[in-house]
Amino acid sequence: MPKPPTSILIVDDDQIVADSLAAFFTNEGCTARAVYTPHDALAELDATPYQVLLTDLNLPTMTGIDLLRKVKANSPSTAVILLTGYGAIETAVEALRIGAVDFLTKPVVDEELRLALQRALQQHEVLSENATLRTRIATIQATDNTLASIVGTDPRMRHIFETIQAVAASRTTVLMTGESGVGKSLIAGAIHNTSPRAAAPYVELACGSIPETLLESELFGHVKGAFTGAHADKEGKFLAANGGTLFLDEINSASPAMQLKLLRVLQERKFEPVGSNETIEVDVRVVLASNQPLEDLVASGAFRQDLYYRINVVQIEVPPLRDRTADLPALAQHFLDQQSKELGRHFVGFSDEAMQLLKSYPFPGNVRELSNIIERASVLTKGLTITAEDLPPSLRAADTSVPTQTVPSTDDWTPMTLADALKDPERQIILSALIANDWNRTLTAEVLDINRTTLYKKMKSLNIDPDDHAQAG
Ligand SMILES: Nc1ncnc2c1ncn2[C@@H]1O[C@H](COP(=O)(O)OP(=O)(O)OP(=O)(O)O)[C@@H](O)[C@H]1O
Ligand SMILES: [Mg+2]
Known part of the structure; x- marks a missing residue:
């Protein structure tokens, strides 16, 4: 040239x-x-x-x-x-x-x-x-700052950071899977912020939350008079995200109609607003999240296979917190530091006993649950160190590091009825089962082989309150 x-x-x-x-x-x-x-x-x-x-x-x-x-x-x-x-x-x-x-x-x-x-x-x-070098350095610094807000040194988390950086510059579709509260939304935001699209819009849409009737208009917009109640033109999410990133959350709960609509727009990056003949073309990077393995849903026929192939280009699987306990102390400290800023107090850290309890808890609600627990503890604590007493009772009850089946000794036996003596162990068993089943009462009752009404009654009499357990929201 x-x-x-x-x-x-x-x-x-x-x-x-x-x-x-x-x-x-x-x-x-x-x-x-x-x-x-x-x-x-x-x-x-x-x-x-x-x-x-x-x-x-x-x-x-x-x-x-x-x-x-x-x-x-x-x-x-x-x-x-x-x-x-x-x-x-x-x-x-x-x-x-x-x-x-x-x-x-x-x-x-x-x-x-x-x-x-x-x-x-x-x-x-x-x-x-x-x-050129200066802009490159500025981009690297922005990437560092964004990624620094995601705590984790677990090899799987580090691999996720590498993937974020590798895909940042392209328009590649990214699918994130992982249980509720593991950090999918946080990572979706990081993909946008480390990409050249960072200055353009970042738009989120929870796929399960849209009523069927509003779905199309929500995604693609509508023109005035397209249907009863369409008083003015409305821009859909795809157009709102033009030039930037669209985060389609809870894709596993997308209805069959929505799946079909998405398939076309993801294939062609083109659509028509409701009531309009005009085809709009957009440049949108799509990031999706599912809190259920989509392969299972495809196998059961609940999720379109063609759509699954279309969105499964780069997959990031975010591991549950219980599988990366080495990250727990740093995450706990991170949330405590956030609370220090929020409350204007200078929290020091955690007592050994508190940290031990945190480490042995299975965190069915993942990082979100940990964050809630730390928030609660920092509000309740009198001192600047979080102690075991500041942690929710569920956490102390679920502590598996303390053996629950001690050999009975005659010395510390105090006279009580069998019903009273059974209360504590019964409470622990029910609580553990509830946590293991993500607080799903039907499943828990099934596993324990009692009926649901009995479970409710026992939860009430044994004072098991889900709200005490800072479960995933
Ligand atoms: N590695 C991490 N470092 C710092 N904060 C984190 C990390 N992972 C998650 N969080 C925080 O935990 C909370 C829950 O994370 P997030 O909302 O991203 O989870 P999610 O996987 O999208 O959950 P859901 O499936 O329910 O939408 C957020 O406040 C997020 O900022
Ligand atoms: Mg989310």
Whole structure:
């Protein structure tokens, strides 16, 4: 490919000088333009990037030095050559210090102009490389900051960070799977924020939450009068996310109708708003999350296989918190630090016993549950260290590190009825079963082989309250 001609902007209030310099550089094969005021020069530079600016030192309304300063601030990669009617050594030194590449004294001979242009082009090249490097560094720093807000050193989490970085620059569809509260939404946001789309919109849509009748309009928008109640044009989520990222959450709960609609738009990135014939094309990066393995849903016929293939390009599986307990102390500290900021208190950390309890708890609600537990503890605690007493009773009851089946000894037996003696173990068994089944009462009753009403009654009499357990919301 032939190199594009060198672009040079010439500023001189003496129009004859400016025009003849422009003619000289045009003759040399450059794209040259002459303007006669510093304001026109700045406006021109704003509109078009020039490689070189050649300016007279003595201009009306603004000196060449001031113009140089402005150009260095606004168009840092434009190389500047100054031109003056008389030699002024101090001004020349000042100009070079600010970043001018050369300082020529009128009348200039052609050879001087050619040499100055060569030097200016060399400087321009270095300056543009610097500018590219600086943007690259800025992007890396932004990526670091975004990823730093996701706590985790577990190898699987580190692999997730690598994947986020690897896919950031592209428009590749990313599917996230993992239990509720593991951090899928957080990661979806990170994918957007580390991508070149970061400045464009990030739009979220929970697929299960839209009533069938509003679905199409929600996704694609509608025009005024498209249906009863459509009083004005409405923009859908796909258009709202144009240029940016659309996060389709809970994709596993998308209805069959929604799945079909999504299939087309994901294939073609095109759609028509409800009531309109106009086809709209969008540039949207789609990130999806499912809190159930989609393969299972495909196998059972609840999820379209073609849609599954379409969205399963890059899959990120976020492991449950109980499978990465090594990350637990750092996560707990992270949430405690957040509380310190929120409450204006300087929490120190956790007592050994509290940390032990946290580590042995299975966290059915994952990171969200941990976050809720820390929030609750930091509000309740009297001191600046979170102790076992500040943790919810469920956590203490579920502690498996304390053996529950101690060999009975006659020494510590206090007379009580069998019913009373059985209360504590019964409470623990029911609580553990509830936690293991994500607080699903039907499943828990089934596992324990009691009926649901009995379970409810026992929960009530044994004082088992789901609200105490900061479960996933
Ligand atoms: N690794 C992590 N580091 C810091 N905070 C985290 C991390 N993972 C999750 N969180 C926090 O935990 C909470 C729950 O995470 P998030 O909402 O992303 O979960 P989710 O997987 O989207 O859950 P759901 O399936 O219910 O939508 C959020 O407040 C999030 O900021
Ligand atoms: Mg979420």
